[in-house]
Amino acid sequence: MRCALSIAGSDSVGGAGIQADVKAMGSLGVHACTVITAVTAQNTQAVERIYPMPIDMIQDQMNAVLRDTDIKAIKTGMLYSPEIVELIADILEDHDMPLIIDPVMIAGVGDSLATSDLARSIKKDLMPLCELITPNKYEAEVLAKMKIDDENDAKLACELIGKEGSSVLLKGGHMSGRTVVDYLYLSSEFTKLERPRLERAGHGGGCTLSAYITAHMAKSMDIMNSVLRSRDLIQESIASMYVIGKGDKCVNPMIKMQDDTPKFHILDEVDAAADVLVNMIPASWVPAAGMNIAYSLPDPAGPEDIAAIDRRITFHNGNIRKNGKAKFGAAEHTSYLLLSVIKFDPEIRASMNLDYSEELMGVLEEVGFSIETLDRKRHKDDRLGEITANTIKNAKRVPDVFLDKGNGRNGMMIRLMGKTPAGLLEKLELVL
Secondary structure (H helix, E strand, O other): OOEEEEEEEEEOOOOOHHHHHHHHHHHOOOEEEEEEEEEEEEOOOOEEEEEEOOHHHHHHHHHHHHHHOOEEEEEEOOOOOHHHHHHHHHHHOOOOOOEEEOOOOEOOOOOEOOOOOHHHHHHHHHHHHOOEEOOOHHHHHHHHOOOOOOHHHHHHHHHHHOOOOOEEEEOOOOOOOOEEEEEEEEOOEEEEEEEEOOOOOOEOHHHHHHHHHHHHHHOOOOHHHHHHHHHHHHHHHHHOOEOOOOOOOEOOOOOOOHHHHHHHHHHHHHHHHHHHHOOOOOHHHOOOOOEOEEEEOOOOOOHHHEEEEOOOEEEEOOEEEEOOOEEEOOOHHHHHHHHHHHHHOOOOOEEEEEEOOHHHHHHHHHHOOOEEEEOHHHOOOOOHHHHHHHHHHHHOOOOOEEEEOOOOOOOOEEEEEEOOHHHHHHHHHHHO
16 A cells, blocks of 8 residues: 655644644555654634644654555645744755645644744755645745735745745645636746635634645645645535534545545556566566556556656666656557557456567477567557557467567667566566
C-alpha cells in the first residue's frame, strides 16, 4: 500500500489536524503515517490549550517513520513554532518526495495555532523544499505581506509567495462573492477553480483538502490533477458536513474516489516489480537507453492508462538504478505496443524491454518461449503499434517475446510480454 506522511497537530475533537488527515488519506486508499507536532485541547468552539511536543520527540517520530517506510508524499499542517519548522526542514533536505505545506496559523474557530515568526520560518526554511503550499486568504496575506481584496491582489500574492519556485493554491473560501474562486499558481501560470459557494466551511476543511492533495500525489498524480480532483472532493466534503458539538460543523473527510482504486494497484505492482528487477537481472540485459516495465489498466483508452517507471531503469557507475516512481504515461512508446496487444488479448497487459544478445535469445528459445519479430526496418516511420498489430494478426497469437529489430535510430531489443508485472518476473526466473 502507498504511504503518505502527515506532520501536524492532534485535534482532540477529531475533526481537523492529524485525525482529519488520517481519515482523508485512508478514504483514497493511502496509508497515513503521522508525526505529531503538538497536542491541542480543542473542540468545535475553541482551542483551549496547546502542548507542543518536545523537539527530540518530533525528531524521533520523523526518523522512525522515514527509516522504515517508503513515503510517497508528505504534508505539513500545524507546525506551531520556528524551531519545529527548522527541525523538519533539516530532516527533509535528505529525502526526495513531494512536500505539500498547509501553513496552519489560525484554527477555524479563530484561535491562534502558531507562535510569532512562524510564517517567516516557513518561507525561509520549508518552502524551498516544497512542491505546493495551500494558504487561505489570511495565511496568504501574512506570507505575502499584503492585503488581499480582489483578484489582482490574489494573483500578486501567489506570485510573491511562489517566487522561490513552489506552486501555490490560494483558497478562496474566506473571500467574498457568490462563488468560491481558488487560484492555482503553477509554472508561472494561473488556473482559476470556481465552485458554488456552500455554507461556511466547517472544522477541518483546510486540513482535509491538503490531505486529499497529498494522497493523490502519493499515488503519482501531478500537481494539477491532484488539486483538481481534491477540489471536487472537498466540495462534496463540505456539502456533507455533520454536527458533533455545539460549534462549527465538521467537514466530512470520508468521501471516496472509487474510480482511482485500480490505478492505485497498478502503480504499486509496477513499483514492486521494478524494485525486484534491479536486484535480479545482470547488467548486460539493460539497454543503453534504459529499460522499463509497463502495465496497463483493463480496457485502456490510451498511453495515459499505462503505467511505467518514470525516467526508466538504467545501468550507471556499476549499478542498476530505478530512476523514478511508477507513473501513468511514463512509457509512451512501449504503450503503443501494449495497446495493440491488448486489443488482441486483453489479458496480456504487461511488457518489459531487455537488451538484445544472441545468447539471451538462445536461452529464450531453449526455455520454450514463443517469439515473433517486429521488423520496423521495412517501414519508413516508427509506428510501433501498427507494426505490432500486423505482426499479431499474421501470427494469430501474442507471443511471449517480440524481437524488435529497431528502426535505424534505435538498436535491436527484446520485448517480454505477460499478464502482470509479477508474471514477467516469473518468466525471467525461468531464464536466469
